[in-house]
Amino acid sequence: MNTLYLRRRMTNWIALGLSVFATLIGLGFLAWILWETLRQGISALDLKLFTKITAYGADGGLANAMVGSLIINFIGIAIATPIGVLAGTWLAEYANRTKLGETIRFLNDILLSAPSIVMGLFVYTIVVLPSTALTNGNTTFSGFAGGVALALIALPVIVRTTDEMLRLVPSTLREAALSLGVPQWKLTLQILIRAARSGIITGVLLALARISGETAPLLFTAFGNNFMVFSPMSKMASLPQIIYQYANDPGDAMHALAWAGAFVVTMFVLLLSLASRLVLSRNKVSHD
Amino acid sequence: MSSAPDALAIRDTGDQRNHRDARHDRWFRWLLMVCALLVLASLVGAAGATLWGGRHAFGTFGWHFLTSSAWDPGNDVYGALVPVYGTIATSIIALIIAVPVSFGIALYLSEVAPPWLRTPVASAIELLAGIPSIIYGMWGLFIFAPFFSAHIKPWLTSYLGDSPDDGKVSWVAAHVPFIGKLFASNYPFGASVLTAGIVLAIMIIPFISSVMREVFQTVPTRLKESAYALGSSTWEVVWDIVLPYTRSAVIGGVFLGLGRALGETMAVTFVLGNAMNLSASLLDPGASIASTIANQFSEAVGLQKATLMALAFLLFVVTFFVLLIARLMLRQLKKREGL
Numbered sequence: 001m002n003t004l005y006l007r008r009r010m011t012n013w014i015a016l017g018l019s020v021f022a023t024l025i026g027l028g029f030l031a032w033i034l035w036e037t038l039r040q041g042i043s044a045l046d047l048k049l050f051t052k053i054t055a056y057g058a059d060g061g062l063a064n065a066m067v068g069s070l071i072i073n074f075i076g077i078a079i080a081t082p083i084g085v086l087a088g089t090w091l092a093e094y095a096n097r098t099k100l101g102e103t104i105r106f107l108n109d110i111l112l113s114a115p116s117i118v119m120g121l122f123v124y125t126i127v128v129l130p131s132t133a134l135t136n137g138n139t140t141f142s143g144f145a146g147g148v149a150l151a152l153i154a155l156p157v158i159v160r161t162t163d164e165m166l167r168l169v170p171s172t173l174r175e176a177a178l179s180l181g182v183p184q185w186k187l188t189l190q191i192l193i194r195a196a197r198s199g200i201i202t203g204v205l206l207a208l209a210r211i212s213g214e215t216a217p218l219l220f221t222a223f224g225n226n227f228m229v230f231s232p233m234s235k236m237a238s239l240p241q242i243i244y245q246y247a248n249d250p251g252d253a254m255h256a257l258a259w260a261g262a263f264v265v266t267m268f269v270l271l272l273s274l275a276s277r278l279v280l281s282r283n284k285v286s287h288d
Numbered sequence: 289m290s291s292a293p294d295a296l297a298i299r300d301t302g303d304q305r306n307h308r309d310a311r312h313d314r315w316f317r318w319l320l321m322v323c324a325l326l327v328l329a330s331l332v333g334a335a336g337a338t339l340w341g342g343r344h345a346f347g348t349f350g351w352h353f354l355t356s357s358a359w360d361p362g363n364d365v366y367g368a369l370v371p372v373y374g375t376i377a378t379s380i381i382a383l384i385i386a387v388p389v390s391f392g393i394a395l396y397l398s399e400v401a402p403p404w405l406r407t408p409v410a411s412a413i414e415l416l417a418g419i420p421s422i423i424y425g426m427w428g429l430f431i432f433a434p435f436f437s438a439h440i441k442p443w444l445t446s447y448l449g450d451s452p453d454d455g456k457v458s459w460v461a462a463h464v465p466f467i468g469k470l471f472a473s474n475y476p477f478g479a480s481v482l483t484a485g486i487v488l489a490i491m492i493i494p495f496i497s498s499v500m501r502e503v504f505q506t507v508p509t510r511l512k513e514s515a516y517a518l519g520s521s522t523w524e525v526v527w528d529i530v531l532p533y534t535r536s537a538v539i540g541g542v543f544l545g546l547g548r549a550l551g552e553t554m555a556v557t558f559v560l561g562n563a564m565n566l567s568a569s570l571l572d573p574g575a576s577i578a579s580t581i582a583n584q585f586s587e588a589v590g591l592q593k594a595t596l597m598a599l600a601f602l603l604f605v606v607t608f609f610v611l612l613i614a615r616l617m618l619r620q621l622k623k624r625e626g627l
Contacts, residue, residue, distance in 0.1 A: 008521055008524070009521065011521070011523055012521035012522055012523040012524070015395075015522075015523040015526075015527075016395075016400050016522060016523065018392055019392040019393070019395040019396040019399075019400055020392075020396055020400065021392065022388070022389045022390075022391070022392025022393050022395075022396065023392065023393050023396040023397070023401075023409060023413075025389055026389065026393050026413050026416065026493055026494075026497070027409070027412055027413070029416070029490045030412060030413070030415060030416050032427075032431075033416075033419060033423065033424070033427045033490075034419075036427055036430075036431050037423055037426075037427065040430075082323075083323045083326055084323075086319060086320050086323035086324075087320070087323040087324040087326065087327055089320055090317075090320035090321055090323065090324040091324060093320075094317060094320060094321070095321075095324065101324075103328075104324050104325075104327055104328055106615060106619075107327065107328060107331055108327050109611075109615050110331070110608060110611045110612060110615060111327065111330065111331055113544065113547050113548055113551070113607075113611055114331075114334070114551065114604070114607060114608070114611070115550070115551025115552075115553070115578060115603055115604065115607055116551070116553065117551070117553045117578050117581055117582060117600070117603075118334050118338060118551070118600050118603060118604045119330075119334060121334075121337065121338055121341070121581070121585070121596075121597060121600045122330070122333055122334040122337045122338065125337035125338075125340070125341055126333065126337060152330050152334075155326075155327060155330065156327065159324075159327055183309035183310075183312060183313055184313050184316070184317075185312050185313050185315075185316035185317075188316070209418065212420070213419075213420020213421065213422055213423070214420070215420075215421070215422045215553070215554045216553035216554055216578070216582055219582060219585070219586060220585055220586065223586075240420065240422045240554075243422055243426065244422060244425075244554065247425070247426050247429060247430070247558065255430065258426060259426070259430075262422070262423050262426050265420055265422070265423070266419065266420065266423055269418060269419070269420055270415070270418065270419075273415075273418045
């Protein structure tokens with residue numbers, strides 16, 4: 001009896017001790033990764049990062065990649081937001097509990113974790129290849145194609161948050177508006193989406209955070225460019241793509257630039273997810 | 289005299305407005321549905337585009353494509369075995385490491401940690417999920433792979449593997465079949481299948497642990513308190529009550545992590561070494577489907593490009609079914625929650 005009790009206590013202590021250890025492993029790796037990114041990134045920070053372009057190589061900066069990233073991300077969000085919000089609205093308001101609606105909601109959840117590199121190849125097939133055919137065989141990678149690829153990755157995030165946020169809006173609001181004779185499209189656009197606005201903004205910010213670090217789909221769509229370009233129809237550099245390229249370069253100066261780029265991307269992404277949390281929590285407080 | 293026509297006019301505009309509203313509602317409904325169908329289209333399109341792009345590879349190599357380890361751009365002969373093996377091996381290593389660690393984290397966050405510590409620790413673990421994969425790749429390439437090569441790999445080789453350098457065979461390798469081959473060191477690099485598996489494990493831990501933690505919290509308190517009242521220890525409650533109750537959702541969470549690991553590109557590309565050869569040793573460099581595409585697609589032409597597209601199709605289909613199982617498993621729990 002006593003030995004059984006002792007053994008059970010021992011098992012319990014060992015298991016709980018291991019759970020603390022597992023948590024420390026997780027936190028340890030988080031600290032290690034963030035610490036190295038901060039340390040290496042800050043030591044490589046320099047004004048020329050923001051003023052010079054990548055054409056100068058080791059003596060250059062990342063200015064064109066930063067501008068390219070902003071343009072490509074903007075295109076991605078600009079395409080994905082209206083489509084995603086409208087699709088999410090359909091799922092929540094029109095197709096809730098219908099077969100097609102449930103199927104699309106389910107497949108959207110799968111798309112959330114679908115491999116991004118396949119999305120890159122998809123956009124390569126539907127955007128880059130046709131435009132190649134139209135321009136007499138020159139391969140036409142473009143910032144626009146990169147934006148479309150990122151839009152496909154952002155879309156499921158926005159659809160899901162819109163859907164969830166709209167389903168949180170109380171039905172009394174719908175009934176009140178409908179009883180006053182408001183047509184349903186007006187009710188949806190002017191009342192429901194407004195009520196769920198901060199939740200939807202959170203979704204868009206999360207989607208932006210998600211696509212800001214995406215590299216794989218940009219390799220065959222936006223491709224890269226050592227010069228500063230603003231036209232979305234030309235090849236365009238982006239921060240993740242330059243990080244990938246420079247990290248694989250043998251030179252130490254290139255590695256320093258890659259770390260600086262990694263630092264900028266990480267800060268941007270972490271600030272975005274912080275901002276999205278703030279938007280959501282402020283909303284929760286105001287509704288209490 | 290003026291009041292009758294006015295009333296009529298108002299009624300007319302009312303009718304007109306009703307018609308207009310109904311028409312606009314119909315248009316709006318159609319617009320919304322088209323947007324929702326675009327979600328469906330992107331899924332079908334991605335599968336279709338890669339299948340179409342890879343048709344020449346499937347046509348040229350047939351079923352042999354899946355079993356051939358050839359990768360020879362000079363003679364235009366390609367097989368999928370090396371990247372498929374690399375993808376599966378790295379993902380399985382990632383699961384072997386990530387599942388127990390995630391379970392430990394979920395256990396800590398739901399039963400062990402003092403309540404004031406739970407939210408900050410959970411947010412910190414979720415922060416891991418927010419770090420872009422290219423950062424994992426850089427950290428893996430510049431920090432972890434050298435560390436692995438200097439400290440972990442020699443230890444693994446000398447205690448578990450055959451070392452071809454000095455011809456010595458470790459005690460474990462002499463007594464357990466195959467393990468010596470798994471941990472044999474043939475190259476002096478840190479990039480290897482095992483390194484990629486470890487980096488992948490760190491990436492999927494936040495996904496699996498957050499699902500586990502969420503489903504652990506759905507276990508009715510009454511059930512747990514009954515077990516505690518009968519004298520169970522915390523571990524016994526978790527192992528005998530919480531885990532059986534949430535089994536399907538826990539498996540769903542694991543499959544969700546597996547789906548992530550299979551399709552992950554950047555982190556793996558940096559630390560896998562990109563060698564198109566088949567090796568039994570986990571300490572040798574290899575290639576995965578995603579890393580092969582990332583490395584070779586830009587320069588590939590003709591049949592090589594078709595092969596990469598075919599590999600992408602395989603990856604997409606396999607990931608789709610893994611994620612399908614994950615979501616179905618997770619949905620079962622939601623249904624029970626609703627009851």
